[in-house]
Amino acid sequence: MANGTDEASPTVATLVRLSVPAILVGVVSGLGLFLVEEAAHLLKGVLWTDLPSLFGLDPDSRWWIFAVLSVVGLTVGLICTFAPGRGGRDSATVELLAPPIPLAAVPGLILVSLLVLAGGVSLGPESPIIAINTAIVLALVVRLWPRIDMRLVVLMTAAGTIGALFGTPVAAALVLTGVVATASTGGALWDRLFLPLLAAAAGSLTMRMIDGPQFGPTEIPPLGAPHPSDLLAGAAVACAAALVILAGAAVFRPLHASFRRLRSPLLYTTLGGVILGCLGAIGGPVTLFKGGQQMADLVRHADEHTTVQLLLILAVKLAALLVAATSGFRGGRIFPAIFIGAATGLIVASLIPEVPLGLALASGILGAVLAECRDGWIALFIAAVVVGDISLLSVLCVVVLPVWLLVMRAPKMLIPTASKQGVSGSSV
Template structure:
C-alpha cells in the first residue's frame, strides 16, 4: 500500500485506514500472549505444585527439578522431531522478528512454548510468542485486508506483542526505531546515537549537580489501572489542547507580517512589549515567563480558579506566546505550549471533576506540544515527564493518533521566509 513502504509519507487517509487493523493486531497479539502464558501457568502449577503435593514430594529438591527439566527436554524433542512444522524455527538462528511461519507450524510451536515456559527452562517468551502471533495475524490480515503489505503486518504484530510483553509501548518503540533506522540507513541507530546520547547525559547530570532538578514538580497522583473512559476523556482533552495551539498558528503568519510593516525591530519589538505588558496585567503573574514553575503553581492551586478564569489564562498565555514569537522576541515555544496544554487539562477537570487530574494534564500537554512541534516522541516524553506517571503511557500512545490526524496537515507556528541570497536590493 502507498505510504507504508518506508519511502513515502503516508497520507492522512492511509493512516486512518490502517489504524483500525493496527489496533486489532495489537489486541490480538496481547490476547495470544495471554492465552499462551495462562496455559503455561496451568501446566506450571501442575508440574511444580499439584504433582509434588499428590506424591508428598519437595518441588525444590534437586532430583525433582532434574526430573521435570529432563522430561520437558524429552517432550520438546518429540514435538520438534515429529510435529508438523517441527515446532517452528530454531530460536538461536533467527532474529527476534522473523518471516512468518506457516499455520501448520503454529500448534507445535505453541506446545513447545508452553512446555518451556512451564518447565523452568531459562528462556523468555518473546521470540516464540512473536512467531505465533505473526503467523496467525498474517493469515488473518491477508483474509480481511489483503492489500496490507505482509512486512507491515509482521512489524505491527511484533510491536503489539512486545508492547504486551513489557506492559508499555516504549520497549517496542525503541526496538523498532532501531530496526527501521537499520533498514533505511544501513546501520544501527544505537551506533549513530551513542555519542550525542553520551553528551546529553553528561550535560543533564552536570546541570542537575550545579543547579538541581530542572523538571516541573506537580506531585500528581498516579492514574492506576487505565479504563476505556480514560481513553475517551484523554482524546477529547488532547484534541482541545491541540486546537488551542492551532488557533494561535492560524494567526501566526498574518501577525508576523503586521509587525514587520513597522520595518524597524525597535518599533515592532517595542509594540510587542507593550501588548505583552497588557496581556500580563490581564492574566496575572501565572501567564508570565516560560511557564514551567507557573504551571506547577497553577496545578497546586487549581481549586482556587473557576472554569472561566482558567479559560482566560489559556487565552492570555496563547496570545502572549503568539505575540512574543511574532514580534521579534527570541525564544522557544514548547515551554509555553506545555503550560497551555496543562491548563486546558485543568479546564477539563473543572468541568468534569471526576476525571483524573494527571490524565487530563498529560493529554493536554501531549496535544499542545504535538500541535506546536509536530514531533510525537517529544510530545509523549514531555507529557510523561511532567506528570511522572508511567501508567499513562499506553493511553497517551492511543490518544496521539486522533491528535496527529488533526494536526498533521494544519498550519504550524512557523513563518518560512525567502533566503537572503534570493532577495535583491532589500534587507531581510
C-alpha cells in the same frame, strides 16, 4: 565522518575515540544552559524583587508588570537593531534544531535571552540556548578537534543541550531519532545515535548536579489501572489542547507580517513588549515567563480558580506566546505550549470532575506539544515526565494517535524562509 571514516557504519574504535569529545560537548552544553539560566535568575531578582522593593512597589501589580515588559521590549529591540548579528535569527523562522549562527551573533543573543527569561516574556530557553551552545562549541571544536565532522558536532551539542533542558538524555534521543533516521547515510540507527546520546547524558548529568529540573513538582495522584473511558477522555482533552495551539498557528503568519510592517525591530519589538505588558497586567504573574514553575503553581492552586478564570489564563498565555514569538523576541515555544496544555487539562477537569486530574493534564500537555513541535516522541515524553505518572504512558500512546491525525497537515507556528534548511544527521 569526514577524513576516512566509513560513512555506512562507524567502527567501535571510532566511537570510543570520539567519546571524550562527545562527553566534553555535553558538559559544555549543560554548563552553557546553567550559566545563562543562572544569570537570568539573578536579573529576574533585580527586575521583580530589588527594583520594586527600592521604589516601594508591589512586583505583582499591573503597572509594574506593564512597565517591565515594555522596557524589556524596548531593550530587546535596541539589541536586535544595533548589536552585531542582530540578536541571532528571528525565532519565528526556526525550529528547535537549526543551522549554526555566526559566533559574532552570540553576545547579542545571550543578552536578548537573558532579558526574555528574566523579564517575564512567554517564551522558553530551548531554541536560543541550543543556538548559543552550538556556535560556541563549534568554535572550540574547530580549534581542538578539526577532523570531527561539523554536522556531528551540531547534533552532539543539540543533544547535550536538550538533555540538560529536560534533565534526561532520553529527551534528546527521542528528538534526534527522527533527525538521524532521515539522514541519507547508512548504518544502524544506534550507531548514529551513540555519540549524541553520550553528549546528552553528559549534559543532563551536568545540569542535574548543579541545578534542578525545569518543571516544578505537581504532586498529582497516579492514575492506576486505566479504564476504557480514559482513552476517550484523554483523546478529547488532547485534541482540545491541540486545537488551541492550531488556532494560534492559524494567525501566526498574519501576526508576524503585521509586526514586520513597522520594518524596524526597534519599533515592532517595543510594540510587542507593550502588548505583552498589557496581557500580563490582565492575566497576572501566572501568565508570565516560560511557564514551568507557573504551571506547577497553577496546578497546586487549581481549586482557587473558577473555570472562567482558567479560560482567561489560557487565552492570555496563548496571546502572549503569539505576540512574543512574532514580534521579534528570541525564545522557544515548547515551554509555553506545555503551560497551555496543562491549563486546557485543568479546564476540562473543572468542567468534568470525573476525568482524573493526571490524565487531563498529561493529555492536554501531549496535545499542545504535539501541535507545536509535530514530534510524537517528545510530546509523549514531556507529558509523562511533567505529570510524573508512568502508568499514564499506555493511555497516552493511544491518545497520541487521533491527535496526530488532527495536526499532521495543519499549519505550524513557523514562518518559512526562502533558504530554510534543517540540521541533517551525521554519519559519525
